[in-house]
Amino acid sequence: MISLTINGQTLDVPENTTVLKAAEQAGIVIPTLCNHKDLTPYGGCRLCSVDIQGLRLPATACTMLVAPGMIVRTESPALTRYRRTILELLLVRFYDAGYTHSNGSPTIDSQFAYWVNYYGIDMKSTMAQKPFRLIDSDPNPFIWVDKNKCIMCTRCVRACAEVQCRFVWTQAYRGYDLRIVAGADTTMLQARCESCGACVAHCPTGALDNKMSVKLGPPDRLVTTTCSYCGVGCQLDLNIKDDVPGGRVLRVTSNAKAPINGDHLCVKGRYGYDFIQSPNRLKQPCVRKYLLDGTARPHNRGSWVEVDWDTALDFAARGLRNARDQYGVHSIGLLTSGRCLNEENYLMNKLARQLLGTNNIDCCERVSHASVVDGLESGLGLNAPSNSLDDVANEAKSILMIGTNTSEQHPIFGVKLRRAVLWRGCKLVVAHPDFINMSEYAALRLVHRPGTEAALVNGLMHIILKNGWEDRTFIEKYTTGFQDFESCLDKFTPEYVAQQSGLDETSLQHAAEILATNRPMAIVWGIDLANYPAARRNVLSLINLQLLLGNFGVPGGGVIPLRTQNNTQGACDMGGHPSYYPGYQPVDSDATRKKFEAAWGKGLPTRPGLTATQMMSAAAEGRLRALFILGEDLVAGASNGSHIQRGLHNCDFVVHMAAFDSETSRHADVLLPGVTFAEKTGTFTNTERRIQMVHQAIAPQGNARPDWLALTELSRHLRRNNGDGDYSDWDYHDTSQIMTEIAALTPIYAGISHERLEQITCLQWPVKNLSHPGTPMLSMEHFAGGRGRFTRIEAAEADS
Amino acid sequence: MVQEAKALDIVELVEQAVAKHGARRDAVIPILNEINQAFGYIPTAALPEIRRRIHAPAEGVFLADSHLYSAASFYQLFSLKPLGRHVIRFCESAPCHVMGGRQVIQALQNELGLEIGETSQDGKWSLLTTSCLGVCGVGPVFLVDDDIYGNVTSDQVPEILARYK
Numbered sequence: 001m002i003s004l005t006i007n008g009q010t011l012d013v014p015e016n017t018t019v020l021k022a023a024e025q026a027g028i029v030i031p032t033l034c035n036h037k038d039l040t041p042y043g044g045c046r047l048c049s050v051d052i053q054g055l056r057l058p059a060t061a062c063t064m065l066v067a068p069g070m071i072v073r074t075e076s077p078a079l080t081r082y083r084r085t086i087l088e089l090l091l092v093r094f095y096d097a098g099y100t101h102s103n104g105s106p107t108i109d110s111q112f113a114y115w116v117n118y119y120g121i122d123m124k125s126t127m128a129q130k131p132f133r134l135i136d137s138d139p140n141p142f143i144w145v146d147k148n149k150c151i152m153c154t155r156c157v158r159a160c161a162e163v164q165c166r167f168v169w170t171q172a173y174r175g176y177d178l179r180i181v182a183g184a185d186t187t188m189l190q191a192r193c194e195s196c197g198a199c200v201a202h203c204p205t206g207a208l209d210n211k212m213s214v215k216l217g218p219p220d221r222l223v224t225t226t227c228s229y230c231g232v233g234c235q236l237d238l239n240i241k242d243d244v245p246g247g248r249v250l251r252v253t254s255n256a257k258a259p260i261n262g263d264h265l266c267v268k269g270r271y272g273y274d275f276i277q278s279p280n281r282l283k284q285p286c287v288r289k290y291l292l293d294g295t296a297r298p299h300n301r302g303s304w305v306e307v308d309w310d311t312a313l314d315f316a317a318r319g320l321r322n323a324r325d326q327y328g329v330h331s332i333g334l335l336t337s338g339r340c341l342n343e344e345n346y347l348m349n350k351l352a353r354q355l356l357g358t359n360n361i362d363c364c365e366r367v368s369h370a371s372v373v374d375g376l377e378s379g380l381g382l383n384a385p386s387n388s389l390d391d392v393a394n395e396a397k398s399i400l401m402i403g404t405n406t407s408e409q410h411p412i413f414g415v416k417l418r419r420a421v422l423w424r425g426c427k428l429v430v431a432h433p434d435f436i437n438m439s440e441y442a443a444l445r446l447v448h449r450p451g452t453e454a455a456l457v458n459g460l461m462h463i464i465l466k467n468g469w470e471d472r473t474f475i476e477k478y479t480t481g482f483q484d485f486e487s488c489l490d491k492f493t494p495e496y497v498a499q500q501s502g503l504d505e506t507s508l509q510h511a512a513e514i515l516a517t518n519r520p521m522a523i524v525w526g527i528d529l530a531n532y533p534a535a536r537r538n539v540l541s542l543i544n545l546q547l548l549l550g551n552f553g554v555p556g557g558g559v560i561p562l563r564t565q566n567n568t569q570g571a572c573d574m575g576g577h578p579s580y581y582p583g584y585q586p587v588d589s590d591a592t593r594k595k596f597e598a599a600w601g602k603g604l605p606t607r608p609g610l611t612a613t614q615m616m617s618a619a620a621e622g623r624l625r626a627l628f629i630l631g632e633d634l635v636a637g638a639s640n641g642s643h644i645q646r647g648l649h650n651c652d653f654v655v656h657m658a659a660f661d662s663e664t665s666r667h668a669d670v671l672l673p674g675v676t677f678a679e680k681t682g683t684f685t686n687t688e689r690r691i692q693m694v695h696q697a698i699a700p701q702g703n704a705r706p707d708w709l710a711l712t713e714l715s716r717h718l719r720r721n722n723g724d725g726d727y728s729d730w731d732y733h734d735t736s737q738i739m740t741e742i743a744a745l746t747p748i749y750a751g752i753s754h755e756r757l758e759q760i761t762c763l764q765w766p767v768k769n770l771s772h773p774g775t776p777m778l779s780m781e782h783f784a785g786g787r788g789r790f791t792r793i794e795a796a797e798a799d800s
Numbered sequence: 801m802v803q804e805a806k807a808l809d810i811v812e813l814v815e816q817a818v819a820k821h822g823a824r825r826d827a828v829i830p831i832l833n834e835i836n837q838a839f840g841y842i843p844t845a846a847l848p849e850i851r852r853r854i855h856a857p858a859e860g861v862f863l864a865d866s867h868l869y870s871a872a873s874f875y876q877l878f879s880l881k882p883l884g885r886h887v888i889r890f891c892e893s894a895p896c897h898v899m900g901g902r903q904v905i906q907a908l909q910n911e912l913g914l915e916i917g918e919t920s921q922d923g924k925w926s927l928l929t930t931s932c933l934g935v936c937g938v939g940p941v942f943l944v945d946d947d948i949y950g951n952v953t954s955d956q957v958p959e960i961l962a963r964y965k
Contacts, residue, residue: 167864172873184844184869191866421857428858443858 004070020061034153035062095148111204149207156199165418213251223697228677231563233686234261238697246699266411282673283702285312317717319653323626329357333615336576337631338565341682343738344707349575354600359609363576364632366612375539381784387558395556398427398518403529452501457541459497469516474550485790520556563687570685578609583746601725619647633662673704680706682735814849841879883926893932896939907954
């Protein structure tokens with residue numbers, strides 16, 4: 001610790017602290033412009049200059065490191081004059097055309113305008129009297145560029161380089177001509193801009209702004225919530241204006257306090273919000289005319305008629321009941337959604353099992369998530385990624401990325417990995433049949449034939465064993481089945497694997513060496529691996545590789561399946577699975593079933609139900625007669641759309657609840673208007689088991705209702721008798737009440753409550769009780785029997 | 801007429817310059833210099849060609865077009881647009897100014913019929929300013945191509961220019 005004095009106050013701060021940070025710790029405010037907590041100190045604007053005893057001239061607090069006995073003064077008449085002059089000089093080359101700055105604060109001032117005003121300068125009369133550059137000078141659809149407001153602080157340059165690793169912005173020319181330019185003075189997009197808006201979020205003047213909302217003025221309030229795009233789980237601020245009943249979303253801005261992403265968002269999260277208020281939203285429940293007429297269903301189901309909620313729910317309940325009465329409970333299937341809240345997914349599971357009496361419930365992302373759940377369960381006894389995104393990004397010495405286009409599918413995590421490569425020398429091996437952006441950062445790029453992933457991984461293990469790179473101690477202590485497994489690698493010689501995968505032997509050797517000798521090594525995979533028919537086998541062989549190298553139970557190791565949607569993990573956690581109650585409690589275990597029978601006051605089905613893919617085949621064959629689909633466009637989302645369409649077409653009765661009309665709703669009989677993430681409160685669970693709050697920001701559009709509310713009301717139309725368990729009722733007034741029920745019945749969610757999440761922002765399951773801090777990394781004790789299991793993977797030829 | 805560099809020539813020249821100076825980040829300025837020497841300016845099409853040959857993120861070497869443009873636009877001995885056959889670089893620093901530089905630059909402008917930064921229609925002359933050339937003892941100073949002229953007066957300007965065909 002170093003002791004120094006700032007404004008007469010004595011402080012002890014760690015070595016290598018800047019004077020600015022030391023002052024911050026003491027609650028002393030020093031004005032800054034070019035400094036930003038995410039970026040390397042620059043010392044360019046000089047506004048943070050302070051007096052340091054013994055120095056002839058003021059020094060910049062943002063770059064000056066503390067020294068023992070240093071005496072600092074942050075305010076004096078001379079410093080005030082100094083700072084005022086700096087601001088006046090900046091204003092010589094500054095012109096504000098008068099539109100409002102839009103970056104996320106209810107107070108309209110930019111940071112620059114704030115300090116200009118603070119030092120008593122009248123901006124209007126001091127600044128340049130006419131624009132000297134084009135206002136709105138770049139055609140980027142999301143980012144507004146007005147270089148008249150640029151003060152050359154280079155925060156955009158540093159944000160683009162250090163945060164997004166894209167290097168679009170630079171300073172060019174010199175002297176009076178100095179200006180920021182994109183690339184080789186081209187448009188931003190030509191300079192490979194990804195439109196993430198990091199430069200906008202970091203700009204202190206409004207020279208860079210949000211184009212879609214630049215002149216819409218400040219919001220009335222900010223609502224912090226969790227993004228609804230991918231499984232990374234970024235938090236963001238919805239900027240709300242209350243000039244219409246229920247409010248409207250003006251724009252999205254980043255929130256420096258967001259646990260995963262801070263001030264960083266991707267183009268989707270920051271700019272992809274207009275779907276919320278799209279005129280194409282479903283706003284009124286609809287039923288087919290034949291239902292109202294009481295006639296037979298026409299071949300194409302006939303025309304839609306808008307009805308009230310009660311009528312729609314009544315028809316929905318009647319249709320489900322008819323199927324049950326006529327063809328039995330297992331003629332009904334429910335598909336739940338990784339777009340919806342945990343609470344809503346839980347209610348779907350309860351609806352299926354308690355009210356309808358079937359385990360035919362699955363998540364719409366069956367194809368991509370089943371391999372993950374079943375593979376991890378079989379190899380490790382886990383149902384989720386073993387490690388956290390940040391521990392991989394910060395600790396892994398090498399990473400195998402296979403079957404994931406991370407920078408597009410999970411952009412913020414992709415960028416974290418780019419940073420790992422650029423700023424701390426992490427070695428990336430990218431195995432993907434395409435040239436993807438992450439390949440550019442790879443120490444080695446493997447372009448294998450699609451479908452030969454398992455052969456490739458077996459080949460790597462063959463080489464690892466040949467070189468004695470395996471971790472014998474780990475294998476002995478923490479695994480089973482190694483002896484039986486070992487021999488299955490014999491035939492996967494480099495020659496054989498090269499011939500199968502289309503890779504050359506040298507690359508295979510090189511890849512094995514990088515991954516085996518730079519530990520901890522993490523494996524990241526995504527939908528491009530998980531969507532294969534043999535995905536489960538691929539997952540198992542990746543687990544074999546990590547067991548062989550002993551990469552479990554360490555930060556920076558483990559397996560990270562990147563879940564496609566914002567709540568794919570949660571949908572599965574909540575019992576959106578034909579074999580599991582919430583929290584992966586198996587339906588075929590008598591003890592578990594009895595627990596849920598007691599809680600829900602109802603006898604429950606004993607056998608696992610149909611998977612989503614099995615449901616579609618069953619529907620095509622006439623064994624499944626009714627479907628309830630929540631929140632998804634099943635047809636567009638599936639790789640085999642025509643198979644799905646055939647199944648849906650064949651169903652007697654389909655209820656679809658969604659925010660938009662789609663290919664799937666063409667096959668529905670009852671269409672219920674759902675809401676987006678901006679219109680409801682609850683929780684999402686991200687790909688690393690992190691549970692975070694979603695907050696309602698605006699009222700539901702039109703007559704749409706949150707899914708949980710619609711499901712609660714549907715239960716009233718369905719019920720015949722009340723059971724007598726603690727949780728047999730459906731009298732939910734809000735989602736917090738549902739979470740309390742989830743926590744009571746689901747050991748891995750036992751410590752979750754909305755109240756707690758409001759206070760500490762996020763928790764990673766398992767959370768064993770209300771004082772348990774959560775589990776960022778699943779260590780060996782979480783594995784089944786404390787050991788991982790090797791699985792023989794024989795197949796080699798490319799899968800069809 | 802001012803000649804623009806041809807795409808094929810650019811690729812070939814970048815290839816040679818990178819081979820000569822090494823595919824390293826710290827070789828960027830000598831490489832830019834080779835190109836500027838060969839064409840009289842740095843065609844922006846050369847920048848991605850240089851970047852492609854040096855950029856290697858996996859080795860921790862990150863080079864973007866923006867970095868190259870920043871360097872190419874900063875140095876006054878580099879130009880980003882085609883210049884005339886002969887380039888005059890007039891020192892605009894204080895010592896030359898004090899010694900009567902203003903009259904000399906005015907004489908140059910009058911004689912050539914060019915404003916500062918312009919290139920003549922026939923492609924013969926470009927008139928540029930530069931910061932200090934390091935020979936303040938003999939100001940006012942200007943360069944014509946690689947020739948330096950010191951203690952210049954406005955009367956001498958026509959005679960100096962006449963030396964160049």
